[in-house]
Amino acid sequence: MSDGMQAEKQIESHPRENRTPLAHGPDTHATPQPKEDERLKLQVEKLSLWYGQSQALHGVDLDIHANEVTALIGPSGCGKSTFLRCLNRMNDLIKEVRVEGKVMLEGQDLYDPKVDVVQLRTRVGMVFQKPNPFPKSIYDNIAYAPLLHGMVRKGEECDELVESSLKRAGLWKEVADRLHSPGTSLSGGQQQRLCIARAIAVNPDVVLMDEPASALDPVSTATVEELIHDLRKQYTIVIVTHNLQQAARVAGYTAFFYLGRIIEYGDTSTLFTNPREKRTEDYLTGRYG
């Protein structure tokens, strides 16, 4: 409890100083490719996780590239969602979870005791499996966190941020005339895009998505996929998906998880067309999973 309280105090007293300069922007793609190391946004080293006695992750290593979509695939219970939730320490909420290893975000270990979890989550945003807008208006859904963190002031500045966030999430045209109706009155696909808009409103470096389209119909899924593809230019995206075609469509890199380990990791086209591992191939061809 005291952690949370302190964190809040910090955030509220120094809203801006605490934030490191954001390393992303549409320019990154236009400039010449930097060295491979610098383009790594997240480096996961020997990450192991236990739920009580049972181990869910066994020493996972993974490098996540900046401004790319990285897909995590694998059969149910393979640890891919657990892994994703390690990247913004969402697992902290679950009792009896123990984590070992390192997750480096631009060179800083997220599991360092000095790291402020609250601030971390403004840099690593998250979109969940089931759309979960706040039971507030569409406007308040977006404006809540930026106002809380003191990133914008109430009024015009905030209105602009809401508009730009909704535009980036491709939802503006559909909701511009009803910003003050409840977020839950939208359709499932719109709700999920609202959640994405909410996540990017605080300008995170990384956006984590836990099967963002699994609760949506095919048309909404296509819209959300397009959106993810577009957002890659500004954000680093890590997405967990059960849908292999989806991974193939949106992701530049794909990691195949099996029983808490990464079996194979590489760029998506190679992994899908020419897997090194037998188990990857078996999964991709539908022999299990």
Add this chain to the structure above:
Amino acid sequence: MENREQAVKRRLTRRHRASRWFRRISGLALLLAVAFLMFFFYDIISTGWSAFRQAEIQVPVSYTEEVMEIPAMAVPEAYEELVSRGWIRLLPRQMRENPDLLGTERREWVVASAPVDQYLKGRYATLDDEQRALVDQLQASDQVRLGFNTGFFTHGDSKIPEISGIWAALVGSILVITVTFLISFPIGVMTAIYLHEFADDNWFTQAIEVNINNLAAVPSIIFGLLGLAIFINFFGLPRSSALVGGLTLALMTLPIIIISTRAALAAVPDSIREAALGVGTSKWRMVRDHVLPLSLPGILTGTIIGIAQAMGETAPLLIVGMIAYIPDAPSSFTEATTVLPAQIFTWAGMPERAYTSRTAAGIIVLLAVLLTLNATAVYLRRRFERRW
């Protein structure tokens, strides 16, 4: 093939019959419950209704010098037994406050004595034949009437039944409940929030939880003993006061509020918590901005039910000295106070017949207050559920 179809059909008939029976039995249970309730309401209202009307009598009053010494001299001797002793007793004070009255003589409507009241209401009355004849005569000339009993709502308790009222108990109940609410609501809600949202799940918090659940099942009289030991004996707070009564009831209400708040918090889906934390809110802001607004209807409902229960509680107050003859409405939290159920209890034990209907009328007032509280709970629930 034929056989199996027949068997299914036979079973189906039986299954339909079973479900019809179940429906009938559960309907019967409801009917029975409603019947009990109706009987209770009928009994209470039919007994208590007459207490809301009070006999008044028009008498010649002469404000003479002698009245200051012997107040009964103000009315003719024949009327002495017919007017309320409570009114006669107040005459000297009235004259002192209003010196102009001295030497005047006027006809006034005054509260009649309990026997006259009972006689007019057609019940057994301790009047002799002469008095009955006089009342009949006065009635014929419209000098006796049954009016609305305002005194019942403006007076405190009295040993004279016709001038006893519910006011002191009502004020006392409001003061006691205010203390109870102010203590148990914030403490209960914060405890529940801590246990549900912040505390680790270890043997210590589990022990606390078991204890809280146990406390909710402890007989209320035990809380009275606890209140006596702590608030009166240890802290030395004034006996019979609204403060002590309220604190004692707060002890009793706390576990109810904690349990219902925890249930309301548990009903908020975790997806909302994740959504809030996912955009970088601290736990406290998550609770304040997202979890609490969503669970507020449930919290309020639980609280009002707990408060309503405290309002009807008698046993613990017995121990801290609130079941006593306390005629005056309290004007502070530390004065001696009685409460509605205590007043009902006191009246129920009185020998005079006039108290029987007053007991029932007291119950009607208590029920009306509880009904108002519960209606508020429903209203708040509706209101906050629609809020966005």
